[in-house]
Amino acid sequence: MVDLQGQYLHIQPLIDAKLKEVTASAQFINGDEVKSFQKELENYLSIKHVIPCANGTDALQIAMMGLNLQPGDEVITVDFTFAATVEVIALLGLKPVLVDVYPDTFNMDVDALQKAITPKTKAIVPVHLFGQCANMEAILKIAKAHNLFVIEDTAQAIGADYIFKDGIHKKAGTMGAVGTTSFFPSKNLGAYGDGGALFTNDDLLAEKLRSIVNHGMSKRYYYNRIGVNSRLDSMQAAVLRIKLPFLDSYAQARQKAANFYDKAFANYDKISIPKRSVFSTHVFHQYTLKLVGVDRDALHEFLKSQKIPNAIYYPVPLHKQEAYKHFKFDTDQLEVTKELCQTVISLPMHTELELEQLSFITNKILDFIEQV
Numbered sequence: 001m002v003d004l005q006g007q008y009l010h011i012q013p014l015i016d017a018k019l020k021e022v023t024a025s026a027q028f029i030n031g032d033e034v035k036s037f038q039k040e041l042e043n044y045l046s047i048k049h050v051i052p053c054a055n056g057t058d059a060l061q062i063a064m065m066g067l068n069l070q071p072g073d074e075v076i077t078v079d080f081t082f083a084a085t086v087e088v089i090a091l092l093g094l095k096p097v098l099v100d101v102y103p104d105t106f107n108m109d110v111d112a113l114q115k116a117i118t119p120k121t122k123a124i125v126p127v128h129l130f131g132q133c134a135n136m137e138a139i140l141k142i143a144k145a146h147n148l149f150v151i152e153d154t155a156q157a158i159g160a161d162y163i164f165k166d167g168i169h170k171k172a173g174t175m176g177a178v179g180t181t182s183f184f185p186s187k188n189l190g191a192y193g194d195g196g197a198l199f200t201n202d203d204l205l206a207e208k209l210r211s212i213v214n215h216g217m218s219k220r221y222y223y224n225r226i227g228v229n230s231r232l233d234s235m236q237a238a239v240l241r242i243k244l245p246f247l248d249s250y251a252q253a254r255q256k257a258a259n260f261y262d263k264a265f266a267n268y269d270k271i272s273i274p275k276r277s278v279f280s281t282h283v284f285h286q287y288t289l290k291l292v293g294v295d296r297d298a299l300h301e302f303l304k305s306q307k308i309p310n311a312i313y314y315p316v317p318l319h320k321q322e323a324y325k326h327f328k329f330d331t332d333q334l335e336v337t338k339e340l341c342q343t344v345i346s347l348p349m350h351t352e353l354e355l356e357q358l359s360f361i362t363n364k365i366l367d368f369i370e371q372v
């Protein structure tokens with residue numbers, strides 16, 4: 001699905017020299033690399049504060065702690081996402097409320113969000129799924145009307161632009177109260193291990209988040225609140241500093257591959273290509289097809305037999321997962337997610353895809369589609 005080795009080979013001299021430098025400095029935690037990365041990412045995103053942390057799941061949890069969400073508070077997110085989003089809500093004793101997504105963009109359905117709001121709702125967590133922003137203008141309006149926090153899960157969409165109706169562009173993750181992201185190796189900005197970050201323009205909240213990632217410490221050995229231990233280490237920050245200047249060109253490489261796939265599948269009724277929203281650029285964390293009247297699992301097996309990587313994101317809705325059943329979700333309202341879990345399939349998507357590989361992949365898929 002990804003080619004991290006191929007990507008590394010293009011930047012090997014830079015990475016190898018930098019990692020040697022970090023090793024020699026022996027500043028492994030909270031060193032200059034982390035501080036520099038923080039500043040560089042703040043500049044890239046045009047945001048006042050980036051708070052690095054250990055991974056994208058922690059980032060979500062720390063955001064909810066920083067916003068002082070309390071047990072019993074309801075947090076609305078989507079049924080069609082990676083489990084981390086719901087996991088942290090549950091871990092903090094908050095109540096997850098799952099809403100459906102749009103069948104074409106896979107992002108939060110704004111009408112469903114509106115309907116799910118109760119007097120207990122405190123926060124909304126839109127997930128910018130597969131590399132494209134949710135409808136933030138509508139979500140922010142609803143949040144404002146009901147006095148709710150918006151936490152943007154940007155693990156899959158770092159670098160994507162949201163385009164407001166007045167033409168203003170903002171980076172994914174910089175529009176809500178807090179944005180969170182992941183630097184897991186296969187993400188669009190991937191480290192060589194775990195990593196994550198939070199983004200905010202709120203000075204007071206930033207100070208609080210910085211304290212929470214470091215055991216709730218205010219000054220050395222004085223603790224104002226209960227925190228966690230969640231750090232980005234210097235090696236990861238060093239890798240991320242090298243990769244950040246390439247992030248936009250990485251997105252272009254992904255868009256190029258997506259356009260190739262689009263063209264190849266354009267004239268086939270049995271294949272529905274991913275829709276681009278008018279209000280967002282797409283950085284293609286995943287390229288995800290929807291199949292119409294084709295056995296998705298059979299295609300999955302066929303591609304595996306042809307040694308073509310492919311994946312099902314996601315095979316089971318969160319509301320059907322054993323771990324979350326006790327929340328008794330309103331499952332009648334989650335029909336789109338149920339359907340998507342049966343019909344989606346994601347194709348290889350990364351920065352190193354060659355034309356030859358792309359035509360091999362698309363030809364095999366079309367062979368299969370034409371047979372059935």
Ligand SMILES: *Cc1c(COP(=O)(O)O)cnc(C)c1O
Binds near residue numbers: 085153
């Ligand atoms: C990857 C991911 C996360 C979690 O990030 P980790 O760094 O793996 O903890 C959270 N939300 C979404 C949507 C993700 O894709």
